[in-house]
Amino acid sequence: MRVALYPGSFDPITTGHVDIVRRALGVFDRVVVAVAVNARKTPTFTDEERVALISHCFADAPEVEVVTFQGLLVDYCRQRGIRTVLRGLRAVSDFEFEFQLASMNRRLTDQVDYIFMMTSEEHYYISSSLVREVAFNGGDVTGLVPEVVARALRERYEALG
Ligand code: ADP
Numbered sequence: 001m002r003v004a005l006y007p008g009s010f011d012p013i014t015t016g017h018v019d020i021v022r023r024a025l026g027v028f029d030r031v032v033v034a035v036a037v038n039a040r041k042t043p044t045f046t047d048e049e050r051v052a053l054i055s056h057c058f059a060d061a062p063e064v065e066v067v068t069f070q071g072l073l074v075d076y077c078r079q080r081g082i083r084t085v086l087r088g089l090r091a092v093s094d095f096e097f098e099f100q101l102a103s104m105n106r107r108l109t110d111q112v113d114y115i116f117m118m119t120s121e122e123h124y125y126i127s128s129s130l131v132r133e134v135a136f137n138g139g140d141v142t143g144l145v146p147e148v149v150a151r152a153l154r155e156r157y158e159a160l161g
Contacts, residue, residue, distance in 0.1 A: 001029050001030060002027070002028045002029045002030070002084070003028060003029065003030045003031075003032065003082050003084065004024055004027075004028040004030075004031050004032070004082075004084045004085070004086040004115065005031075005032045005034050005073075005076075005077060005080070005082045005084065005085050005086065006020065006021060006024065006031055006032065006033050006034065006085075006086040006087070007034040007036055007069070007073055007085065007087075008033075008034075008035070008036065008087075009035070009036055009038075009041075009043065009050075009128065010033070010035050010050050010053075010054055010128065011043040011044050011045055011050060011128050011132070012044070012045050012050060012053055012128060012131070012132075012145060012149045012152065012153065013050070013053055013054045013057060013128075013145070013146065013149060014123075014126045014127070014128055014131055014144060014145050014149075015123055015126060015143065015144055015145060015146065016088065016090070016119055016120075016123035016124075016126040016127075017088070018057055018146060019119070019120050019123055020086070020088040020117050020119070021033060021058065021064060022061075023117060023120075024086055024117065025061065025063055025064070027115075028063075028084070028086075029063060030063050030064075030065065031063065031064050031065070031086065032064075032065045032066075032067060032080070032082065033054050033058075033064060033065070033066045033067070034067050034068070034069045034073075034076065035047055035050045035051055035054070035066070035067070035068045035069070036068075036069060036070075036073075037068050037069065037070045039070075044132055044156065045152070045156070047068050049152070051066050051067075051068060053146075053148060053149050053152060054066045056146075056148045057146045057148065057149075072108065073085065073105060073112075074105050074108045074109045074111075074112055077109075077111070077112045078109070078111065078112075082112075083111060083112055083113060084112070084113055084114075084115055085102075085105070085112055085113070085114050085115070086114075086115050086116075086117065087101075087102075087114060087115075087116050087117075088116070088117055088118075088119055089116050089117070089118050089119065090119045090123075090124045090125075090126075090127075091124065098114075098116065102114040126144050131144050131145055131153070132153070135150075135153040135154070135156075135157055136157050138157075141153060
């Protein structure tokens with residue numbers, strides 16, 4: 001069974017993330033989407049909300065599991081017996097950061113390897129933070145995020161007035 005762990009903040013999940021997971025299902029039997037719980041950051045959506053939104057996007061795909069994890073990624077991989085981490089790459093700037101992250105994790109363990117997938121051309125400029133910024137200022141995020149996320153963003157920012 002080929003399993004990949006796809007970690008991230010997913011605050012919120014975007015069309016770019018969904019595309020990476022769906023394409024990864026062509027390579028892996030199972031993809032575990034792992035929402036990083038970071039006590040030092042205040043996310044727009046809670047851990048539970050992020051998990052619920054992601055689960056909704058993959059309700060049709062039993063090969064996708066959605067979890068949260070805290071602490072070191074390599075420790076979580078060890079606990080689960082997962083040896084492959086999946087990340088997406090959008091630009092050269094992503095590469096630098098991802099290279100650093102993968103190298104640090106490599107130093108922590110040689111039991112986990114990274115696999116990178118290049119973004120699709122229609123998704124290269126999509127990031128959760130830009131999507132939040134557009135939504136916060138009342139812009140249209142249709143197509144940048146799944147419909148369920150667009151709705152959640154509208155509700156979140158309308159509630160804030
Ligand atoms: P993190 O805070 O760990 O970077 P993100 O939720 O922002 O978490 O991203 C998770 C992963 O998905 C990262 O590898 C990131 O490069 C990748 N990613 C984000 N947006 C896109 C996109 N539009 N296309 C492809 N990969 C993406």
